[in-house]
Amino acid sequence: MKIASATKRIRVKGMFSSCVLVLLVVGCAQNLEGKFDSLTIIEGYKNIILMIGDGMGENHIKVTEAYNQKETAITDKAIIKGYMTTASSSSSVTDSAASATAMSTGQKVPNKAIAYKNGTKLTTMSEFAKAYQKGVGIIATETVTGATPAAFSSHNRQRSNTDEIALEQFQSDIDLFIGAGKSYFDQQVGLMSQNQLSYYSDFFTFQDDLDSASISHSNFASRFLAAFDTISTTITTPQSPTLSDIVDVSLNYLSSRYAEEGFFALIEGSHIDKRAHDGDIFGMIEQLNGFDRAVGEAVDWAREHGDTFVMVTADHETGGLKYDGEVKSEINDGMFSSGGHTSVNVPFYLYNNDNLSFISADDVIDNTDVAKLLRAMIRAQK
Numbered sequence: 001m002k003i004a005s006a007t008k009r010i011r012v013k014g015m016f017s018s019c020v021l022v023l024l025v026v027g028c029a030q031n032l033e034g035k036f037d038s039l040t041i042i043e044g045y046k047n048i049i050l051m052i053g054d055g056m057g058e059n060h061i062k063v064t065e066a067y068n069q070k071e072t073a074i075t076d077k078a079i080i081k082g083y084m085t086t087a088s089s090s091s092s093v094t095d096s097a098a099s100a101t102a103m104s105t106g107q108k109v110p111n112k113a114i115a116y117k118n119g120t121k122l123t124t125m126s127e128f129a130k131a132y133q134k135g136v137g138i139i140a141t142e143t144v145t146g147a148t149p150a151a152f153s154s155h156n157r158q159r160s161n162t163d164e165i166a167l168e169q170f171q172s173d174i175d176l177f178i179g180a181g182k183s184y185f186d187q188q189v190g191l192m193s194q195n196q197l198s199y200y201s202d203f204f205t206f207q208d209d210l211d212s213a214s215i216s217h218s219n220f221a222s223r224f225l226a227a228f229d230t231i232s233t234t235i236t237t238p239q240s241p242t243l244s245d246i247v248d249v250s251l252n253y254l255s256s257r258y259a260e261e262g263f264f265a266l267i268e269g270s271h272i273d274k275r276a277h278d279g280d281i282f283g284m285i286e287q288l289n290g291f292d293r294a295v296g297e298a299v300d301w302a303r304e305h306g307d308t309f310v311m312v313t314a315d316h317e318t319g320g321l322k323y324d325g326e327v328k329s330e331i332n333d334g335m336f337s338s339g340g341h342t343s344v345n346v347p348f349y350l351y352n353n354d355n356l357s358f359i360s361a362d363d364v365i366d367n368t369d370v371a372k373l374l375r376a377m378i379r380a381q382k
């Protein structure tokens, strides 16, 4: 493990009056889990929401804020901020499959692998949460067979084995899948119904049925997959809801159906990466803003409902985006220095009520630590 020998500290100020709590002093992964297990701040989080901006480096956020001329909800609402390493077992430059696998399973795998290592299926975050009887929702702005959502909900040696990934998702006990890719899932209706998975491609119908299911949840056992033409960044239509719309309906459903047990939701803003690959800075900003509105929605929901932990991070940086304090009128596509992923550390942000405040921002965790932290929270609840 790349950073196993480094000493990492996350200082949480203000939690216990004026003291500075050393939250995280890490020699190895075991110690990290032990630390989180023993701290009261990780108890009492019934619901866990992990939001991943695919390809979202810190400069993507800074450029978006410069363009918007105001802070994003991502940074404005955050209480803890730090940085995260992203290397996979095969390269210092990860792909989404390996990085999402690290966050889902706590293990490094080679690029392209989906929760799968040396012929073995690794336990995903969905499987871990289900072992604790929690509800699980997998939400993305691309198709849910994409690498990031797939690594939280299936296993495969190769991210491009879409049909195998979809079948495993259909056969899982995950409650909700929501994303784009209607034309693909329209072909899978038979397989979905064989696996008691209700299929929707009209958002308003889906929303109504989820609301009814929330109300009558005591004897309602259905699972849902919704696939739309696209996920809009601006306007809600039956064919193209926004990610904020989806977050709203999903959190209400999961919290109603799993009122006692709580839930785990993975929410990905998938297209920040794609626009960055294209070197399209305004397209990237539009996608990041759509993701940011969903973050705002989720954090507000969490603060309203309590018992809910929200983490926002990225799987890797895309495009080697440079930012040197440019103002809105100076922002241009030439600020990207690469057409691919980079090994730059990505930021992470933590949100909950007011019992935590910002840490000093020199603290670095590894992407495998995400799985360890979230699992420690799930275990601590029992």
Ligand SMILES: [Zn+2]
Pocket (backbone or CB within 6 Å): 055, 096, 273, 274, 277, 318, 341
């Ligand atoms: Zn990419």
